[in-house]
Amino acid sequence: MDGESPFPGQSGWNEGLTHVPQYELVLLANVGKPDSHTLAGYQASGGYATVRRVLREMAPAQVLNEVRRSNLRGRGGAGFPTGLKWSFLPAEHPGPIYLCVNADESEPGTFCNRVLLEHDPHQVLEGTILSAYATRARVAYVYLRYEYPLAMERLERAIDECYQAGLLGQNILGTPFSLDVYIHRGAGAYICGEETGLIESLEGRRAWPRIKPPFPAVEGLFRKPTVVNNVETLACVVHILQRGADWFRSIGVPPAPGDLGDPGSFGPKLYCISGHVNRPGCYEGPLGLTVRQVIEEFGGGVRHGRKVKAVVPGGLSTGVLGPDQLDTPLDFNGPVRAGCLGLGTAGVIVLDETYPMVEFLYNSCRFFAHESCGQCTPCREGTRWALDMVRRIRAGRGRLRDLDLLAEIGNSIGIIPGTTICGLADGAAWPIKTVLARFRDELETHIRTTNPSGYAATEPVPALDWSDGQPPAGGAGDGGPSPRGRALGRAETSAPPVSLPAAADPCQQGSAVAKNAPGRSPTAEVAAWPPPSPESSRG
Numbered sequence: 001m002d003g004e005s006p007f008p009g010q011s012g013w014n015e016g017l018t019h020v021p022q023y024e025l026v027l028l029a030n031v032g033k034p035d036s037h038t039l040a041g042y043q044a045s046g047g048y049a050t051v052r053r054v055l056r057e058m059a060p061a062q063v064l065n066e067v068r069r070s071n072l073r074g075r076g077g078a079g080f081p082t083g084l085k086w087s088f089l090p091a092e093h094p095g096p097i098y099l100c101v102n103a104d105e106s107e108p109g110t111f112c113n114r115v116l117l118e119h120d121p122h123q124v125l126e127g128t129i130l131s132a133y134a135t136r137a138r139v140a141y142v143y144l145r146y147e148y149p150l151a152m153e154r155l156e157r158a159i160d161e162c163y164q165a166g167l168l169g170q171n172i173l174g175t176p177f178s179l180d181v182y183i184h185r186g187a188g189a190y191i192c193g194e195e196t197g198l199i200e201s202l203e204g205r206r207a208w209p210r211i212k213p214p215f216p217a218v219e220g221l222f223r224k225p226t227v228v229n230n231v232e233t234l235a236c237v238v239h240i241l242q243r244g245a246d247w248f249r250s251i252g253v254p255p256a257p258g259d260l261g262d263p264g265s266f267g268p269k270l271y272c273i274s275g276h277v278n279r280p281g282c283y284e285g286p287l288g289l290t291v292r293q294v295i296e297e298f299g300g301g302v303r304h305g306r307k308v309k310a311v312v313p314g315g316l317s318t319g320v321l322g323p324d325q326l327d328t329p330l331d332f333n334g335p336v337r338a339g340c341l342g343l344g345t346a347g348v349i350v351l352d353e354t355y356p357m358v359e360f361l362y363n364s365c366r367f368f369a370h371e372s373c374g375q376c377t378p379c380r381e382g383t384r385w386a387l388d389m390v391r392r393i394r395a396g397r398g399r400l401r402d403l404d405l406l407a408e409i410g411n412s413i414g415i416i417p418g419t420t421i422c423g424l425a426d427g428a429a430w431p432i433k434t435v436l437a438r439f440r441d442e443l444e445t446h447i448r449t450t451n452p453s454g455y456a457a458t459e460p461v462p463a464l465d466w467s468d469g470q471p472p473a474g475g476a477g478d479g480g481p482s483p484r485g486r487a488l489g490r491a492e493t494s495a496p497p498v499s500l501p502a503a504a505d506p507c508q509q510g511s512a513v514a515k516n517a518p519g520r521s522p523t524a525e526v527a528a529w530p531p532p533s534p535e536s537s538r539g
């Protein structure tokens with residue numbers, strides 16, 4: 001093990017596990033080796049050999065084509081095909097193109113980006129260089145979750161090492177290709193991970209997601225064509241170019257027969273497992289392992305020998321599966337077929353048979369109500385209303401009718417019903433919908449037994465006030481959405497703000513940390529291009 005485990009007392013890696021026969025670690029291959037986070041350690045394992053070869057032997061279009069042929073799908077949650085996304089960039093674009101590395105990782109139950117950045121940051125940087133080369137980006141921003149200080153420290157050091165070794169900066173390895181990489185620390189809001197929220201935050205504003213289209217590939221960071229990719233996605237790019245698209249497609253699950261729109265679920269995947277298991281951690285296997293395999297083999301089974309009650313398959317926003325659904329494959333189709341939002345981040349959270357689902361629902365509603373940015377009324381009000389109802393149910397003042405109202409909220413907020421700008425609202429809805437679909441009996445029993453005189457009431461009931469000793473809405477503990485007042489996506493600033501018109505908003509003071517690229521201002525690249533006119537920018 002390379003230094004400290006991110007999960008003290010846990011094994012955390014695949015080490016010694018033999019349950020996935022013939023599976024050779026790819027993404028975690030270096031993790032656990034001495035100095036895996038240093039340039040020397042990475043190069044000792046063959047690191048940067050792919051960049052050296054690709055920059056000399058392949059044209060950017062060939063790199064893009066190989067990634068496209070691999071059918072790599074984004075690991076950040078939506079599973080969009082990476083090569084296809086890159087191909088949306090306008091050909092022959094004369095100005096800058098940006099690459100944003102999404103390291104915000106704020107989906108509950110998800111920590112695989114953290115493992116890569118802390119223990120193998122050069123793998124992520126090599127993927128970043130290759131992806132920037134393919135997309136013709138000359139500047140890359142790593143948008144890093146603030147709560148990852150060790151990742152920050154190691155990534156910063158890794159970037160410095162790359163500049164010193166000629167792997168970043170002007171004319172990388174003596175080729176015409178140049179790339180600067182900056183780290184930008186987010187301030188810890190979930191919405192900063194949504195790609196257009198991330199872009200807004202990078203520009204120094206609140207991370208309010210943008211209405212799409214235009215999509216970032218056409219108009220993204222600083223209104224220029226931009227690709228946003230997840231850390232794990234970029235790590236996969238290294239191996240696709242090292243071993244080829246055919247190798248990549250030999251791992252995982254092929255497209256569903258007869259489904260011409262399904263690109264399959266190929267390649268290695270990091271699975272996070274947490275909750276009531278014996279061995280929480282981040283593990284690697286081929287895409288398509290079943291939930292049961294992840295729990296039993298990686299997680300070491302349920303704690304205290306108990307049974308599974310419910311499992312979140314891919315981060316909280318994907319919803320829950322019931323105990324009869326443990327053979328669901330964790331590929332891009334499996335959780336959808338089982339009635340969840342999708343594979344998400346493959347962040348598996350296990351709840352054992354003793355855990356009350358009203359508590360799960362309460363935690364979920366608290367999270368999403370707190371994290372809603374407040375732009376869209378259905379999300380802002382719906383998440384808050386759901387939280388108020390679940391809090392009342394939990395406090396023994398629920399009505400059976402509340403479950404129907406919760407279902408109505410769950411079915412009406414989100415991009416899928418077409419009522420909101422971004423997918424946060426869908427993520428808020430799926431835990432509600434799936435808990436109601438699979439655990440309604442338990443909730444009904446809870447309501448009947450805790451509110452015997454009022455469970456059948458149908459008349460409106462006022463929401464609880466916070467005189468029950470809990471923190472008020474909008475407070476630190478159980479906050480409501482506090483819509484427009486929260487300065488989402490803020491962080492401290494070490495550089496003058498980019499002179500975009502909207503940056504005059506006083507709420508944005510102290511909006512971004514951008515580091516690295518020695519001797520350069522993080523905004524230099526932007527300053528070299530005319531800022532958008534006030535007419536063309538959003539206020």
Ligand SMILES: Cc1cc2nc3c(=O)[nH]c(=O)nc-3n(C[C@H](O)[C@H](O)[C@H](O)COP(=O)(O)O)c2cc1C
Pocket residue numbers: 073074075076077078079080082102103104105106107190191192193194195196228229230231233234422423424427
């Ligand atoms: C509310 C919300 C939060 C998100 N958070 C993250 C995140 O923390 N990390 C991430 O990579 N993608 C996140 N995404 C997905 C991104 O919008 C985007 O699809 C992704 O970064 C694209 O990278 P990929 O194609 O490599 O997956 C989030 C999406 C939504 C709707």
Ligand code: SF4
Pocket residue numbers: 191208209371372373374375376377379380420421422423424425
């Ligand atoms: S869906 Fe929610 S989080 Fe997303 S933009 Fe609308 S209000 Fe903000």
